Amino acid sequence: MTALKPILNHIDTIPPNTGKFKPVKPSVYFIHHRLRFHTSSPKCALWWIIFLSLIIMLFFLSQPSTTPHLHTTMLSSKSTLIRLSATPRSTRGHIVLVTGAVGFVGAHASVALKRRGDGVVGLDNYNPYYDVGLKTSRKTQLLDRAGVFVVKGDINDDVLLRELFDLVQFTHVLHLAAQAGVRYAMIDPSSYIKSNIDGFVNVLEAAKNAVVPPAIVWASSSSVYGLNSKVPFSEQDRTDHPVSLYAATKKAGEAIAHAYNHIHGLSITGLRFFTVYGPWGRPDMAYFFFTKDILNRKQVSIFEGENHGTIARDFTYIDDVVKGCLSAIDTAKKSTGNGRNGRKKKGEAQFRIINLGNTSPVSVHKLVRLLEKLLKVKAKKKMVLMPRNGDVPFTHADISLARMELGYKPSVDLETGLRKFVKWYLDYYDVKKKSSW
Numbered sequence: 001m002t003a004l005k006p007i008l009n010h011i012d013t014i015p016p017n018t019g020k021f022k023p024v025k026p027s028v029y030f031i032h033h034r035l036r037f038h039t040s041s042p043k044c045a046l047w048w049i050i051f052l053s054l055i056i057m058l059f060f061l062s063q064p065s066t067t068p069h070l071h072t073t074m075l076s077s078k079s080t081l082i083r084l085s086a087t088p089r090s091t092r093g094h095i096v097l098v099t100g101a102v103g104f105v106g107a108h109a110s111v112a113l114k115r116r117g118d119g120v121v122g123l124d125n126y127n128p129y130y131d132v133g134l135k136t137s138r139k140t141q142l143l144d145r146a147g148v149f150v151v152k153g154d155i156n157d158d159v160l161l162r163e164l165f166d167l168v169q170f171t172h173v174l175h176l177a178a179q180a181g182v183r184y185a186m187i188d189p190s191s192y193i194k195s196n197i198d199g200f201v202n203v204l205e206a207a208k209n210a211v212v213p214p215a216i217v218w219a220s221s222s223s224v225y226g227l228n229s230k231v232p233f234s235e236q237d238r239t240d241h242p243v244s245l246y247a248a249t250k251k252a253g254e255a256i257a258h259a260y261n262h263i264h265g266l267s268i269t270g271l272r273f274f275t276v277y278g279p280w281g282r283p284d285m286a287y288f289f290f291t292k293d294i295l296n297r298k299q300v301s302i303f304e305g306e307n308h309g310t311i312a313r314d315f316t317y318i319d320d321v322v323k324g325c326l327s328a329i330d331t332a333k334k335s336t337g338n339g340r341n342g343r344k345k346k347g348e349a350q351f352r353i354i355n356l357g358n359t360s361p362v363s364v365h366k367l368v369r370l371l372e373k374l375l376k377v378k379a380k381k382k383m384v385l386m387p388r389n390g391d392v393p394f395t396h397a398d399i400s401l402a403r404m405e406l407g408y409k410p411s412v413d414l415e416t417g418l419r420k421f422v423k424w425y426l427d428y429y430d431v432k433k434k435s436s437w
């Protein structure tokens, strides 16, 4: 109080703020007005009213929006189709929300789930990271034919997700929507944070707040092993040295998943996919654009390590990965959280991280040789020192946990898988008619 005295004395000497404007130090000005609240009651009341109105306004602004959103109209007009798509063939069937449903793995997994009798609803924002035409074709040629309805929307749209979870009581979420690709993070880093972190949290929030929280199965990545040199890569190995932002966001996803599992009792299985390839694949992946470039007689860059070291990948065929996903859904235990009731979880929920690889790495050189053979075209090759922009030198999955937990047994070798891919590619792009090769 003694320390305040000189200031208070000074304040008393300040004339009322009438007449000529005089600049006043902000702190003194503030204290001055505070003192005046106590001495002038009508003004004091006015200030209190303003103050309380601000608090009330802030309170309402911080509440989640309950006003009907654009999607309310969109979903309500589609609700019959969504419910139909979500209805399993038998009462024992699962009801699965597949995010990233028009993506490569998403489309194949959705069709496989639907074909065996599960109820499936897809969600996808059709983002233009790669050819949207290919995504639309996956929808019309794969998903529509199988009877999978796809909601066009973003995993970051919490209102849409809440509405979807209110409309359908999902037993599982197969979360595959993500910003993929290791090298693109150099161009658009924030897209990785937006999809793989913000979007993932949004999906977990929606799942945890569902009336009955579903089990989550989601796509992590082999890239989390980063510069791991111990082979094959086991789930027990350290994953704290990522070399791409993509890998870092997937690793963060695994940590976030653990927190949601621990706090909210969400049953969560993270699947570390190893370079998944096959028909309807992603045009940003090497096997895909190498095929295009070889056919167009364009040069392909083959990455090498220091001293011509071999770069290799544990290429995994799409059908094997889909089997792994379905098996992860089948073996997922129920979430123990109480959803919207907000009561305590019923006990520890299941938490798993499992490699889905082929466990037989193949060099990029061999990949190109196989493509040359299948395409019957000699590639124009250029050896390039692997740029330091996200790639790891090699990947090799230890799949013993997948075998034990999921009965996973990859059965397609790279040549067989690439043959199927090439057949699809030539057919889809109508290559024979368009080119003279």
Ligand SMILES: O=C(O)[C@H]1O[C@H](OP(=O)(O)OP(=O)(O)OC[C@H]2O[C@@H](n3ccc(=O)[nH]c3=O)[C@H](O)[C@@H]2O)[C@H](O)[C@@H](O)[C@@H]1O
Residues within 6 Å of the ligand: 180, 181, 182, 220, 221, 222, 223, 224, 273, 274, 275, 276, 284, 285, 286, 287, 301, 302, 303, 304, 311, 312, 313, 364, 386, 391, 392
């Ligand atoms: O397994 C994974 O976790 C990851 O697999 C792929 O990433 P990547 O294995 O790097 O696949 P590609 O980009 O298709 O590259 C395959 C191989 O070709 C090599 N490559 C790539 C591009 C190129 O021009 N030349 C070249 O030799 C790469 O170094 C790599 O060894 C996917 O793109 C990621 O989304 C996925 O998460």
